[in-house]
Amino acid sequence: MSFDSEFNKDNRIENILVDEKAYNALIHLLGKKTGLNFEYYNKSFIEKRIKSRMIRVPCKTLHQYYDYISSNGAEVKKFIEGFTVNYTFFFRDFDVFETIQDLFIQGLNVSRKDIKSNIKPAPTKLAKFRTKSNAVKNFHKNRFLSEKPAKYYVDIFVFLNQLSYYKKMKRAKSADNCINIWSCPCATGEEPYSLAMILDNLETQVPRFPKYRIVASDIAHEAIEKAKIGIYTDDSMKEISDYYENKYFSKQKTHFGHNNVIKEKIKKKNRISGRGYYQGS
Numbered sequence: 001m002s003f004d005s006e007f008n009k010d011n012r013i014e015n016i017l018v019d020e021k022a023y024n025a026l027i028h029l030l031g032k033k034t035g036l037n038f039e040y041y042n043k044s045f046i047e048k049r050i051k052s053r054m055i056r057v058p059c060k061t062l063h064q065y066y067d068y069i070s071s072n073g074a075e076v077k078k079f080i081e082g083f084t085v086n087y088t089f090f091f092r093d094f095d096v097f098e099t100i101q102d103l104f105i106q107g108l109n110v111s112r113k114d115i116k117s118n119i120k121p122a123p124t125k126l127a128k129f130r131t132k133s134n135a136v137k138n139f140h141k142n143r144f145l146s147e148k149p150a151k152y153y154v155d156i157f158v159f160l161n162q163l164s165y166y167k168k169m170k171r172a173k174s175a176d177n178c179i180n181i182w183s184c185p186c187a188t189g190e191e192p193y194s195l196a197m198i199l200d201n202l203e204t205q206v207p208r209f210p211k212y213r214i215v216a217s218d219i220a221h222e223a224i225e226k227a228k229i230g231i232y233t234d235d236s237m238k239e240i241s242d243y244y245e246n247k248y249f250s251k252q253k254t255h256f257g258h259n260n261v262i263k264e265k266i267k268k269k270n271r272i273s274g275r276g277y278y279q280g281s
C-alpha cells in the first residue's frame with residue numbers, strides 16, 4: 001500500500017494533500033469499521049470531513065490518519081458525527097414536493113384544478129425564516145416553476161419513464177401494484193411525513209388511488225426515535241403551508257409554548273427504521 005508522503009507543515013486544511021490511493025485505502029478502512037459505503041457520498045464532502053478531523057487530531061498525512069483510525073475506535077465515532085447532522089423541516093425545498101405531487105397528479109390522469117392542496121407556504125412565513133436575498137431568489141425560482149411550460153412535463157416524463165413508481169402508478173388501476181417510496185436519510189421524520197401528507201391528501205380525493213408504502217431510515221438512532229414520536233417544535237414547521245398544518249397537526253401545550261403533534265393517521269403511513277452504525281469502542 002502506498003500513501004502520500006508530503007507533510008502538512010503548518011497543520012492547515014489547505015496544506016493536506018489527497019493522494020488517490022491513500023484516500024481509497026482510508027475510505028475502505030472506514031467502510032469496514034462503520035458498515036457504510038463512502039463511495040456513495042459526495043467525494044468533496046468526505047474529503048472535507050477527513051481533513052477537518054486530521055487537523056484536530058492532529059495528523060499531517062492521510063497515512064498517519066489511517067494509522068490513527070486503525071487503532072482508535074473513538075475517532076471513528078467522531079468522524080461519523082459529521083454525517084449525522086439532522087437539519088431538516090417539513091416540506092424542505094417545497095418546490096420539490098410540489099413536483100412530486102404533480103407527478104402523481106399527471107400519472108393518475110386527474111386535473112390539478114380538481115385537487116385541493118397548497119404546499120407553498122404563505123409569503124409571510126417564508127420572509128420570516130429566510131434571509132431576504134434567499135426569499136427573492138426563491139420567489140423568482142418558484143414563479144418560473146409555477147408557469148410550468150409544456151416542455152417541463154415532456155422532460156419530466158422522459159425521465160419518469162425510467163422510474164419504477166411511475167410505471168407502477170400507470171398500471172395501478174389494472175394491477176395490484178404497490179408504490180414503494182424510501183426516504184433514505186429521513187433524519188427526524190419531516191421528509192417522509194411530508195410525503196405521507198401529500199399522498200394522504202391525494203388519496204382522499206382521487207378514486208382508486210394506488211397502494212403505496214413509505215419506508216424511512218437513518219443511521220442516527222436519536223433522530224429515528226424522534227421521528228417515531230412525531231412531535232415537533234415550530235422550527236420544523238417553518239415552511240409548512242397553513243393547509244397542511246391545519247389538516248395534519250394538533251397543538252400540544254408545553255411550559256414554553258406549544259408543540260406540534262402529527263396525526264396518528266400520517267404516522268401509521270411510515271415504516272421508520274434505523275440501522276446501527278459503529279459506536280466506537
Ligand SMILES: C[S@@+](CC[C@H](N)C(=O)[O-])C[C@H]1O[C@@H](n2cnc3c(N)ncnc32)[C@H](O)[C@@H]1O
Nearest residue numbers: 083084085086087088092185187191218219220
Ligand atoms: C441534513 S439531514 C437531511 C434530512 C432530510 N432528507 C431532508 O432533506 O430534510 C441528513 C441525514 O442523513 C443521514 N445520513 C447520513 N448518511 C446516511 C446513510 N448512509 N444512510 C442513512 N442516513 C444517512 C444523517 O444521519 C442525517 O440525519
